Structures are given as structure tokens and as C-alpha cells.
Amino acid sequence: MTIKLYWHDSRLRQFSAQVVDCFVQDGHQVVVLDQSAFYPGGGGQPHDTGTINAARVLAVSLADDGRMLHHLDGDRPLKVGEGVAGEIDWSRRLELLQQHTGQHILSQAFWQLFGAETRGFRIFDRVAEIDLRLDAPPDELAAAMVRAEELANTVVFDDRAVRLHTVTPAQAAQLPLRKESFNTDCIRVVEIADFDWSPCGGTHAQRTGEVGLIAVRSWERAKRMTRVQFVCGGRALRDYRAANQTATSVARRLSVGRDEASEAVARLSEEHRQLGRRARALVELAIKAEAQELFEATPVTHHWRIILHIFDDRDFDEVKLLAHRLVTYDGVVVLLATRRRETARLVLARSADLPVEANTLLHAVCERLGGRGGGKADFAQGGGTRVAALEGVLADAAATLAV
Ligand SMILES: [Zn+2]
Numbered sequence: 001m002t003i004k005l006y007w008h009d010s011r012l013r014q015f016s017a018q019v020v021d022c023f024v025q026d027g028h029q030v031v032v033l034d035q036s037a038f039y040p041g042g043g044g045q046p047h048d049t050g051t052i053n054a055a056r057v058l059a060v061s062l063a064d065d066g067r068m069l070h071h072l073d074g075d076r077p078l079k080v081g082e083g084v085a086g087e088i089d090w091s092r093r094l095e096l097l098q099q100h101t102g103q104h105i106l107s108q109a110f111w112q113l114f115g116a117e118t119r120g121f122r123i124f125d126r127v128a129e130i131d132l133r134l135d136a137p138p139d140e141l142a143a144a145m146v147r148a149e150e151l152a153n154t155v156v157f158d159d160r161a162v163r164l165h166t167v168t169p170a171q172a173a174q175l176p177l178r179k180e181s182f183n184t185d186c187i188r189v190v191e192i193a194d195f196d197w198s199p200c201g202g203t204h205a206q207r208t209g210e211v212g213l214i215a216v217r218s219w220e221r222a223k224r225m226t227r228v229q230f231v232c233g234g235r236a237l238r239d240y241r242a243a244n245q246t247a248t249s250v251a252r253r254l255s256v257g258r259d260e261a262s263e264a265v266a267r268l269s270e271e272h273r274q275l276g277r278r279a280r281a282l283v284e285l286a287i288k289a290e291a292q293e294l295f296e297a298t299p300v301t302h303h304w305r306i307i308l309h310i311f312d313d314r315d316f317d318e319v320k321l322l323a324h325r326l327v328t329y330d331g332v333v334v335l336l337a338t339r340r341r342e343t344a345r346l347v348l349a350r351s352a353d354l355p356v357e358a359n360t361l362l363h364a365v366c367e368r369l370g371g372r373g374g375g376k377a378d379f380a381q382g383g384g385t386r387v388a389a390l391e392g393v394l395a396d397a398a399a400t401l402a403v
Pocket residue numbers: 100101104190200201202203204
């Protein structure tokens with residue numbers, strides 16, 4: 001078994017060791033040392049990275065027999081018995097141990113306040129998350145997040161000691177452990193002074209102050225649990241910066257202070273809603289006038305008025321509205337189209353008193369335009385892509401109607 005140097009000292013960055021084994025796996029050198037400060041991952045915390053001599057350590061894993069496997073970038077083999085110098089990437093370790101220790105604190109806070117057990121924990125690239133046995137209506141959950149966050153940060157600000165204890169199961173049974181299941185003869189318990197006792201083999205801060213701010217970022221219901229995303233320490237600082245930048249830039253666009261941005265956006269959306277309503281009313285008025293003008297300008301041929309018009313790049317909803325308005329007059333057949341680049345959209349409608357089968361005729365028109373169309377006998381719509389043929393096809397359709 002590889003001696004785990006991180007077990008007793010999570011701040012150990014550099015170490016010397018001897019090569020016990022070295023072999024090639026998937027094109028990479030894998031080296032086993034007699035002792036190592038690299039954390040091999042586990043319990044939701046990813047593995048460390050760093051260097052062994054000049055080679056990058058890409059990944060670290062623990063084999064079933066307790067040997068730690070360091071996966072190296074590079075193909076130069078190390079000799080068994082050779083002395084090597086190892087160094088872990090400290091910024092990565094610090095970031096991971098802040099999230100990991102922060103999780104111990106946050107999980108205990110949810111347990112103390114709400115009896116909510118933590119059933120899962122994962123650290124991702126930007127956030128970490130825990131799965132809690134906690135359910136409540138959204139408002140109560142929001143309040144619970146704030147209370148747990150408050151308690152967790154009080155523990156951080158207290159700068160309490162984080163102590164490691166190696167204990168037997170009998171000794172462990174005397175401790176108020178948060179997690180109860182373990183299956184080794186000897187276990188390590190991580191104590192956060194007067195707050196939390198939890199069996200864990202990961203890397204931790206030495207004092208809670210080192211964790212830095214613990215911030216709940218978001219939460220959601222997932223698999224009958226409440227999944228809480230949070231950030232600690234350096235990540236919390238970066239997340240605050242990003243959130244502040246977003247809020248500030250939104251506020252600047254609205255010419256208000258950062259803390260007034262939310263209210264300003266609410267006002268803006270209300271204005272937007274009212275403007276939308278007013279715009280719709282004005283469009284209806286305009287369409288009414290346009291319909292009357294079109295109707296009056298179109299002569300009666302064969303007892304009907306055939307109103308044919310092609311618009312360029314006009315909103316199709318508006319075109320349909322115009323068609324609906326036109327067929328409120330008696331004796332009208334309307335064939336309207338709007339074209340935009342390679343697409344034409346069409347509507348064919350007729351007054352209630354005419355025998356024209358709008359859907360059948362429009363279907364035939366759209367087929368000639370390389371598209372499809374259909375609808376009801378008095379109102380049909382469709383489209384096609386042969387825009388160049390549009391004028392000719394519509395003229396033919398109008399001629400059919402005029403017979
Ligand atoms: Zn831990």
C-alpha cells in the first residue's frame with residue numbers, strides 16, 4: 001500500500017519518494033511510489049494534479065490493493081528504486097479542499113437546522129453540489145437556504161479548528177458522527193470543533209477560516225431530494241465578481257444603480273407589455289383602413305372581387321390579419337403573399353357567401369411553388385421556396401378564379 005502523506009498533512013505540497021513500480025497503460029507511464037502526497041480522488045472530491053520529476057501528473061487513482069497509481073504525461077519510464085521529487089498543484093488542492101471542507105460545514109448546518117441528511121456530494125469545475133433529504137414549498141426552501149448559509153458562515157468566521165482523529169469503531173460509536181456507515185477496522189474522523197464529526201478520507205482545511213465564504217448559488221428538486229449548488233473560498237469570490245459584473249452591466253443599460261436594476265427591469269417589462277397591447281390595437285386599426293382601401297381599389301370581375309397582392313418581407317401574422325379583415329366584406333376572394341429571401345408564405349381566404357374551395361386551390365398553388373399548404377374551405381395558408389415563380393403562379397390562380 002502507498003503511504004498517504006496527505007492523510008495527516010493536507011498542506012504538504014512537495015515530497016520525496018521511491019519508485020516501487022512503473023508500467024505503461026493506455027500509452028501513458030503509470031508510476032507507483034512508496035509514499036505520496038497526491039490525493040487519488042474519492043468521496044466527491046476529484047484527484048490532485050502536479051508533477052513527478054519533470055513529468056506532469058494527469059490523474060491519480062487508487063487500485064484495489066491500495067497502491068496509488070500516478071498517470072504521467074510522457075513516455076520516459078522511471079526505474080524501480082529510483083528517488084523522485086513530487087509536487088502537487090497547490091491552487092487546485094486549495095480550491096478542492098475549500099469546497100470539500102465547506103461541504104462538511106454546510107451539510108452539518110442543514111442537519112442541525114432541519115434534520116436534513118446529505119445523501120450525495122460532488123465537486124464540479126465551477127460549483128459543488130449536495131443532495132439533501134429536504135422538502136418544503138419553494139418559499140420555505142428559499143428561507144432554509146439562507147438560514148443554513150448563515151450558520152455555515154458563522155462557523156467559518158469563528159475560525160474553528162479542524163482536527164483529524166484515527167479511531168476504532170468502538171471509539172467512533174461514542175462520537176456524534178454525521179455519517180454512520182463505515183466498514184474498516186480503523187477510521188478517520190474529521191472534527192470541526194464543537195460543530196461536526198464526520199468519517200472522511202479526503203483533504204481538509206486546518207481551520208474553518210481557510211474555507212472562506214460559503215455561498216449557496218442555487219437549488220432544485222431532483223430525484224425526490226433537494227440538490228444544492230454552492231461555492232466556497234476562491235470560487236465564491238470569482239462567482240461574486242461574475243454576478244456583480246452581470247448586475248452592474250444590466251443596471252448601466254437601464255441607467256440605474258446596481259441594487260435598483262431588478263425593479264427597473266420589472267418596470268421595463270410592464271411597459272413592454274403595455275406597448276405590445278397598444279401596438280396590437282394600432283395594427284388592427286391600420287389593417288382595417290388598409291383593407292378598406294384595398295377593397296375599394298379592386299374592381300368587381302365576374303361578380304367577385306379578387307384581391308391579389310404580394311408584400312416584401314411583411315410579417316405573416318399581419319398578412320393573415322389583413323385577409324381575415326377583407327373577407328368580412330361580401331363577394332371577396334383574397335390571395336395574399338409575403339416573400340423574404342428564398343421563402344414565400346401565402347394565405348387564400350374568401351367571404352362566407354362564395355363557393356371557392358380555398359384549401360384545394362391553395363394546395364395546388366403551393367405545390368407549384370415547391371411547398372405545401374392547406375386549411376379550411378374558407379381560409380387556407382401555406383408556403384413555398386420558388387419565390388421567382390410567385391407572381392406567375394398567383395396570376396394563374398387569379399385567372400382560374402375569374403372563370
Ligand atoms: Zn471530508
